[in-house]
Amino acid sequence: MNTLLLIPSKESVGLTSACLGLIYALDCNGVKSGFFKPFEKEKQQTTDLYEKLFQDTPALSIDYEKFLYALNHDQIDELLEDAVSQHRKIAAGRDIVIVEGLPPAPHLYSSYDLNLQLAKALDAKILLVSDADLQAPEATAVSIDASYKALDITGRNRVAGVLLMRTKGLPEQSAQIPVTLDSSLRLVQETKHFTRALQQYSQHIGQAHLPVVGLVPFSNTLSVPRxxxxxxxxxxxxxxxxxxxxxxxxxxxxxxxxxxxxxxxxxxxxxxxxxxxxxxxxxxxxxxxxxxxxxxxxxxxxxxxxxxxxxxxxxxxxxxxxxxxxxxxxxxxxxxxxxxFSLEISIHDIERAKQITRFVSSHIDEEWLAHYVKKSHQVRLSPAAFRYELVQQAIQAKKRIVLPEGDEPRTIEAAIICQTRGLAQCVLLAKPDDVHKVASARHLTIPADLEIIDPEFIRHQYVDQMVALRRGKLAAAQAKEQLQDTVVLGTMMLALDEVDGLVSGAVHTTANTVRPAFQLIKTAPAYSLVSSVFFMLLPDEVFVYGDCAINPNPNAEQLAEIAIQSADSAKAFGIEPRIAMISYSTGASGMGTDVEKVLQATTLVKERRPDLLVDGPLQYDAASVESVGKSKAPDSKVAGQANVYIFPDLNTGNTTYKAVQRSANVVSVGPMLQGLNKPVNDLSRGALVDDIVFTIALTAIQAQAPK
Incomplete structure (x- = not known):
């Protein structure tokens, strides 16, 4: 399913007309499309017109007051998640969704920034919409270039083209009469001629990354209000x-x-x-x-x-x-x-809407339209879509997650959020009075169905079971002592299937969280080790980094296993894995034992899992940057487009993930442990409430995955 986001270069360029005309053109080509305007003020202009013209129910726009509130309270991520949610509803069963972007509005949060974030969240291609004047190519080119640069999309292959609306200087045409063969050929020639004129003032317009996809004449009868x-x-x-x-x-x-x-x-x-x-x-x-x-x-x-x-x-x-x-x-x-006054079509002017819809559609380049419809761009999971899917899958999973740090303030707030939203049935291990005191101090309301279990009342129940699980390694007295640690107690609850997963680490070290899991949960039958991944929510898409938290210096066998575990984790969360085995060398450009280890691990992955797309050794830039990948590994199907990065050792992995996270202001979710019989996940001690919420959701999803 494709998504095309139409973004105007300025106000009153005919954005509504462009959206409706494009939908009509797609309809004429037998393409089942849908329409979505995420943010719409007061009157549902385009949405209502679409519903009346195409007899179809569009996606609901986000309430404008909610939209403004989110902008003013730094809740852009939540806004984008809502947009993804509505988009997914309308996308079901459609070949393409046309999305109307925001016009420039200086008094709001930068509309260009929001449009770009929306494009990334919806994994949408961008179609710029601008007006034009055949007698003023320089002014037209400057306006288009300014929009192109403001969106910061140069070189990212996200733009589908530019549609020129309300073009002055073209002969007036009747909207009642379809474009004839002669007029169509003339329009193609005029488009090519004007494109060449624009190229004198712009290095982008008319190139493969920014084609002119339509030249729609200004119509006296259609471009003006009644x-x-x-x-x-x-x-x-x-x-x-x-x-x-x-x-x-x-x-x-x-x-x-x-x-x-x-x-x-x-x-x-x-x-x-x-x-x-x-x-x-x-x-x-x-x-x-x-x-x-x-x-x-x-x-x-x-x-x-x-x-x-x-x-x-x-x-x-x-x-x-x-x-x-x-x-x-x-x-x-x-x-x-x-x-x-806006020149956009009035919701009451249905006759004008019908005419201009046909008029615009007849001036869109048919070759571009056919090429775009048939072309399937590579699917990428945006951060907003990842968070949305995470929440939805967790809600469906309905898993019981134990939180050993039950009196920790961030953990309590996260548990309340998860319980209220239905992400998981949370179990806090803490004295109820302590939890209520923390909640009261933070003005939080504890849901009636949020479980709070006092460890003092249940520890004795697990002594014998713990001794049995660690037969020959632990006496009853030692088990009783270790069960004083709520992480050990929570892990025992998980081992006995009383809960489905465990999340800890807000105040405990990674070793405190992981050690009991190694001892009591142990590795899954298919694996010999436990590793970890971080989900890196980059602006354009979600990357998976492994292993950045557990294994200091894995050998080739272990590195191959980490790659397979990470690929399966990526699949579980809707990411089709393209695995890059990272090294300081790409291909045969370097030598040494470290490079040989990565090469051997890559070979093992290919042998054990021929269904996976993997390549290595690859340098990070060759794996992540398309131009570098084509230069250094021209025959690779992974180079330049990897989304699962496997680092050769903990030093490289941990350093890289923290450098990317801090330098690029990237949100990271994890570490998520993989390879265990049952899900246990570690938090950073600096974790925010949202980090804990998403980790609980991750754990719930892991708990429902096939063993």
């Missing part, structure tokens, strides 16, 4: 509605001089703005109407409406359909409001 559409914008009331539903505003003029100097403004499609006291302008407009000039309308501003006697005198003209509006605003305020 007179009826502006009423609310100027706080107006009707003096005479007339043909306001049919007449369109081609130009707006302020009539403030002597009537003799204003007569040239009385032309078809003109909206005249004047003061209520200017009876001469009213009478001149009526005379022009009687002479057959279809003015867009007349706005009379300030004071009261014209006297009844004046309107009665004009009655014969009013019968001819001249729209007249009264507004309490002064003429300058009225003009300003009209200049700020």
């Amino acid at each position: 007179t009826a559409d502006i009423l609310d914008a100027i706080e107006g009331t009707w003096i005479n509605e007339g043909e306001a539903q049919q007449r369109r505003i081609l130009h707006t003029s302020l009539a403030s001089s002597d009537v003799a100097y204003e007569l040239n403004k009385l032309t078809a499609g003109e909206l005249i703005v004047s003061s209520t006291e200017r009876h001469d302008i009213l009478l001149a407009s009526c005379l022009a109407t009687q002479q057959g000039t279809p003015l867009a309308g007349l706005i009379l501003s300030e004071r009261e409406q014209p006297q009844a006697a004046v309107l009665e005198f004009c009655e014969p003209t009013l019968q001819l359909g001249l729209p007249i509006i009264h507004t309490p605003l002064n003429p300058i305020e009225t003009i300003q409001r009209l200049h700020q």
Whole structure:
């Protein structure tokens, strides 16, 4: 399933028209598409139009007040997760989803930043939407280039092209008549000619990474609003509605001089703005109407409406359909409001919507459309999508997770969140009074179904079982002593299947968390060791790093096993693994025992799991950067696009993950232990509440995976 995010270069470029036209073009090509506008103010403009035009239910937009609240309270991640959730609902059973991005709005959180984050979250290709002027290629190119650079997408192969809307300088075409073969060929030639003109001012436009995918002419009849559409914008009331539903505003003029100097403004499609006291302008407009000039309308501003006697005198003209509006605003305020008025299609203007949808679709390059529809870009799991999937899978798993650090404040808050959202049935090992004191101090409400078990009341139950599990290695007295440690106690609960997983480490060391698991849970039958992975939530996608926490210096056999474990972990969380075995050398460029170890491990992975895509040795840049990968390993199917990175030793892995995490401000989830019979996961002692929540979710998902 493809997703295409349409992002405007500025306001009023015809974004709604572009979305609807593209959907219609896809529909004409037999492609089942859906529509989603994540953030929409007040009136559900595009969403409503899509529903009426295509008789289809679109995804729900996020409430605008919630949207603003999230922006103002640094909750962008939560906002993106909501967007992913709605997107997934509409994506089911669709070949492609068209998403309408945010127009530039200086008073909000940078719309470019949010659009880019949205593209990454939805794994969407970007289609820039801009207006154009054939007589001003430099200005057009500058506008497109500014958007391209502001989105910081250069070189990332995320852009599908640029669609030029409301192009001035092209001959006016009727929206009622389909584009003919001759006009289509002419448009192709005009597009190529204009693209060459743009390339004089831009190194990007017209290249493979930024093709011009359509040149849509400005249409007098379709690119402008009806007179009826502006009423609310100027706080107006009707003096005479007339043909306001049919007449369109081609130009707006302020009539403030002597009537003799204003007569040239009385032309078809003109909206005249004047003061209520200017009876001469009213009478001149009526005379022009009687002479057959279809003015867009007349706005009379300030004071009261014209006297009844004046309107009665004009009655014969009013019968001819001249729209007249009264507004309490002064003429300058009225003009300003009209200049700020959006040219997007009104939700009530269905006829215009139908016409412009067909009009835009007929000007989209058919070759590009066919190529894009058939082309399947490589699926990448974005951080927002990863978090969303994590939560959804955990909710479905319905697992019981024990938290040995039950009186630790962050752990308590995380348990409350998990319990409230249904991510897991949490079990806190702590004295209930201590938990309630912490919750009270933090103004937290403990859910009634959150389990709190006092370790003092249950420790004695596990002494004999622990001795049995460690037969010949532990006496009853030693078992009783070790069970004073709540991590050991929680691990015993897991060993006896009383819980499904364990999460610890907020105050304990990794060794404190892992040692009891090695002794009581032990490794799964298929494995000889326990390793770990971190899920690195990079801006573009999610990477898996292993092993960065457990094994200091694995040999080739162990390194191969770590790679297989990590690949299976990636699959369990929706990531199709492309495994890079990391070394200081790519291919045969270097020599030494460390390189030989990685090469041997790569061979073992290929032998044991031919279903996995793996390559090595690869340097990190050759594994992660497409251009470097093509240069250093041109025949590799992994180089430049790896998403599972296996490091040769703990020193390399731990250093790399922390360097990426801190230097690039990347969120990391983990370490998640793999290779155990049952899931046990370690936290960083600096873990935030969200880190603990996601680790609990990870553990719940591990608990439902096939053994």
